[in-house]
Amino acid sequence: MKAQLEDLVQTPLPTLYGEFILHYYSNTIDDKEHIALVKGDVTNKENVPVRIHSECFTGDVLGSRRCDCGEQLTMAMKLIDETGFGVLIYLRQEGRGIGLLKKLQAYNLQDQGMDTVDANIHLGHLADEREYSIAALMLENLKVNSIELMTNNPKKIDELKKLGIKVMGRIPLEVVAHDDNVSYLKTKAKKMAHMLFEPKK
Secondary structure (H helix, E strand, O other): OOOOEEEEEEEEEEEOOEEEEEEEEEEOOOOOOEEEEEEOOOOOOOOEEEEEEEOOHHHHHOOOOOOOHHHHHHHHHHHHHHHOOEEEEEEOOHHHHOOHHHHHHHHHHHHOOOOHHHHHHHOOOOOOOOOOHHHHHHHHHOOOOOEEEEOOOHHHHHHHHHOOOOEEEEEOOOOOOOOOOHHHHHHHHHHOOOOOOOOOO
16 A cells, blocks of 8 residues: 655745745654655656755754754745745754664764764664655655756665656765765765765864
């Protein structure tokens, strides 16, 4: 039986980056509260700017400098606002899918010398356990014909294409490296093939 998804609530949401319509979804895959922020008319549109953002409590909410997540979220919302239309999908898969507790444990392992990939593996997880089937269903529900994906992650592009999403292009979201995240960014580029600039020390 095919997974199902329902758009339960839509409500206007004024933000620092303009007004969006927030869509709250229920689904038959998990019990998490996934949402989409939509600006403008994206129905049956081509080359819609889309950011599929996985939850990062420490970066998105607390402004952590250990990663680039919060900055990418801000950049995506600004870009959608400037473009005048687009979709930001917010998936509740914290810590590349391992959850907040394990992510914080991984932080401590990183402080002891491991990188972000090795720390996840040491805790019994894959380097990246995220999946995007719900995001694909949300784009289908919004009747988006094709997208330009805001990402540095080639795996995300490949996964969406496998799920039937027409990814026509990529919009990079490159943040400025600093002392607190430079090792993290280098690891993503080297071990996870993220398409990042070479961070300066």
